Amino acid sequence: MSTAAVTDKRRSSLRSASLPKWSPWAIAAGSIVVAVGIGEGAGLTSHIQWGLIAALLFVLGTYVIASAVEGRRQAKDRIATSLVWVAFLLAVVPLVSLVWTTVKRGVKVLDPYFLTHSMGVVADSEPGGGIYHAIIGSLEQVGLATLIGAPIGVLTAVYLVEYGRGGLARAVTFFVDVMTGIPSIVAGLFILSLMLMADMQPFGFAGSLALAILMMPVVVRSTEEMLKLVPNELREASLALGVPKWRTILKVVLPTSIGGITTGIMLAIARIAGETAPVLLLVWGNSFINNNPFSGAQQSLPLYIYQQYSQSSGSTAAFDRAWAASLTLIAFVMILNLAARGIARWKAPKTGR
């Protein structure tokens, strides 16, 4: 915030008393020292408590010192600043811990053997085995879901932006919004209710259908935003040359926005790749390799993690496998995310002027 900084400087030169620039750091260091002292003295075992005490001391210390030197308004400003910083640091702790733990525990058993073997002959409580069957299942289910969800999503967005007027378009817009908020387990229950009618056993494609339902609204939203960015001049130029509207859309509008649309689809894939609940209901899980998504139970990565955690009665080997599978899943999702953002930057549509 450059303006704020400038104003601060000017004001501080006019003000009679103000704390030196290093004072927040000094107060922070002081409160950490005192907190460690209290923690040791009181025999608190949890280091999280030490951190909380330090944060509390820091906020209080800042307020007391600032109101003594600078006055109450400045003290309030400082307390807000330190609260905002504390909130930020507090939030960073679990998120860093999550990533750190997953990487640290995940690399333990993550090797080529783990990626190329299934759990077929390995009991859940014993070491060994791998996630090959889960990767196959995940790729097939997510791939089929994308084949269904992405075209429908893009076409719906084309309809909303290029054709949509009146009641139908408004209804579609509203229900796309509503659909974004459907819990994944409800989408799973919907397909499950269809399967109960037809008396079917779990199979991979049923999971794909539920994932496609979850994917569509995300694709519609992002594609819509991208199509709106395409300058009208391009459409008008094409139409003025006598090109029919559908060819204008296919040859001008979509190619112009293809980068953004790809990004949206990849982000949607990243989202559904981590969905567990519908897969749990519809695909059921399987410790053997099943390459056919249209018949028989399959495995998927998120479901594998859940089952390794919940069905192994606390065996370390299973937890290790769960962490390694988590690391694989996170890596997959992150690569998709980063690639999507890369494409978005690389192919960003050139706006009108």
Added chain:
Amino acid sequence: MDITKTTDVPPPASQPTAEPKKSVNRGATRAGDRIFLGLSRGSGILLLVIMAAIAVFLTYRASLAISKDHGNFLTTFEWNTNLMPPSFGIAVLAFGTVVSSIVAMALAVPVAVAIALFLTHYAPRRMSGPVAYVIDLLAAVPSIVYGLWGALVLVPHLNGLFGWLNDYFGWTGILSWQGGPPRSMLTVGILLAIMILPIVTNVSREVFRQVPRMHEEAALALGATRWEVIRMSVLPFGRSGVISASMLGLGRALGETMAVATVLSPTFDIQTSLLDPGGGTFAQNIASKFGEATQDGRDALIASGLVLFVITLLVNGAARAIIARRKEYSGANA
């Protein structure tokens, strides 16, 4: 939308002198246009049909289950779908879902707003970009990974906090602890708060970024401190945006399945204390009861899913309505 207006202009009619090839082309054009319009409108309609089908089929299966229910679907405190006749009710699940979501909101929203303020108004510029990027990425971490982390890392760390809360706030009744494993509603709330933090932060940040520069500079020119600028110009402008961001987060917390299923140790009764293990949520109950459920049991779970569906629809609809209303009068980027 002027896009539709301009693109709706029909292609210039070909002159009567045009060669015959062109008129053939025009016939093909019309067919192509009709097919393409049909396809795209069809996918729009398909989306509506799916939504309707979700509501219809869930309601149908739910009605099958409820007609067999020997207990009261709203007030029975048990979930015995294998009994003859089955007896189940959603009271415990509704309570658990609401309580865990409220705890999550109470923890996440203030922190998320603070982080959004941090990113837009406090952080050094070199820092705010990467941090926002990382928070974006964290929103993409699958919920099952949060669940695994919660169960194996967060839960063991909570013993200290629970003991402390019990020592100092045990007298309130809602924060007393009998020493069971810390797999309670509060644990679920904390984990859900961590999970919805990224999305609430992202939406709030977008809103705070749209605050008209003039408002802030006017306040600064009057000698306001940075905090006063935020309180007087940023927060009032962003209030509705923060509310809708929170409701989007709430929608997520209500429907979260795997994280709750891994962290909570469920029982089918209501715990008055947030710290004692027990209780359950709609989504968690579906995930953990599904494995052993018979046909009737699955229908009963579908019935509870229908209730969850309706609740999330209401919450999300309200959030969207607030966003839509805000667009009308915001004036900042009209």
